[in-house]
Amino acid sequence: MFLVRAMIRPEKADEVIYELSRAGFHAVTKIDVVGRGKQKGIRIGDIVYDEIPKTMLFMVVDEDKDKEDVISLIVKTAKTGEKGAFGDGKIFISAVEEAYTISSGAKSL
Numbered sequence: 001m002f003l004v005r006a007m008i009r010p011e012k013a014d015e016v017i018y019e020l021s022r023a024g025f026h027a028v029t030k031i032d033v034v035g036r037g038k039q040k041g042i043r044i045g046d047i048v049y050d051e052i053p054k055t056m057l058f059m060v061v062d063e064d065k066d067k068e069d070v071i072s073l074i075v076k077t078a079k080t081g082e083k084g085a086f087g088d089g090k091i092f093i094s095a096v097e098e099a100y101t102i103s104s105g106a107k108s109l
Contacts, residue, residue: 001060002066002095006057006091008088008089012055016077023070028059033054
């Protein structure tokens with residue numbers, strides 16, 4: 001199992017979730033967050049905005065193929081324009097060793 005964490009532009013979140021669901025990946029957790037990347041925020045005149053709004057999507061997928069499909073779909077859908085732009089986001093992948101269903105206490109997946 002793999003945990004996919006995608007930090008994307010908030011205006012792209014609903015479209016990404018819709019496309020994930022269309023592809024059969026229905027289980028997604030969405031959290032509004034703020035932060036900054038390598039560009040250290042945005043400077044407009046004398047003001048620096050270093051807490052940029054993003055949306056973080058969390059999901060767990062079972063197999064390598066699912067992981068690659070999800071990554072490809074998120075990149076395609078979350079990218080702005082044909083070439084993308086600074087601030088489009090990042091995707092982080094982590095291994096999930098175990099998962100449990102709280103209501104039953106049963107090990108899942």
